Amino acid sequence: MNKIWLIIQREYLTRVRKKSFIIMSILGPVLVVALAIVPSLLIELSSEEKTIEVIDESGLFEGKFQDTEKLKFIYSKLQLEQAKNQVSKSKNDALLYIPKFEVEKPIGFMLFAENTPSFATKKTIEKTIEKEIEDFRLVKTGIKQSFLDSLKVDIDIMTVKLGESGNQQESSVAIASVVGYIAGFLIYMFIFFVFKISI
Helix, strand or coil, rough: HHHHHHHHHHHHHHHCCHHHHHHHHHHHHHHHHHHHHHHHHHHHCCCCCEEEEECCCCCCCCCCCCCCCCEEEEECCCCCCHHHHHHHCCCCCCCEEEEECCCEECCCCECCCCCCCCCCCCHHHHHHHHHHHHHHHHHHHCHHHHHHHCCCCCCCCCCCECCCCCCCEEEHHHHHHHHHHHHHHHHHHHHHHHHHHHH
């Protein structure tokens, strides 16, 4: 048993001494954070405006898609096949097709584009369609949106840290969490380098 433990210890120490282990121990957490944050930042920082052509055969979404800093919507009276053939020739970035559908079973929505639209663009369109269909359903049931809005409650909890003097100081949970993560990472690196020096 002692021999097995010595072999495990030797193998572990041999790997710890490798430069690749040290480099990945430092870069690993950084890469994980970068992979989680960078794509979202790139989308947000993109200033290019996208134009979406809308064919609404249902007639329920006229003027419902609101232009934003990133998206511009234009309505078309063309037939679907004709509009699809003109996507590459036009300056529009995508073609949104809304068929005639039953409010109880909304299916058949399509988004055509030569380049795959971003996740944010797709979600913006989906949210708009979902909200309008929900409103249509409310109208059919006789419940007014204003009544439902009056039932909603928005709570914003203030976090307060009590000082030793008894004075209350407002604290930020987000900042405290970030500080905690940074402190944990620094402790990890400190232990790693102390262990490295000791061997």
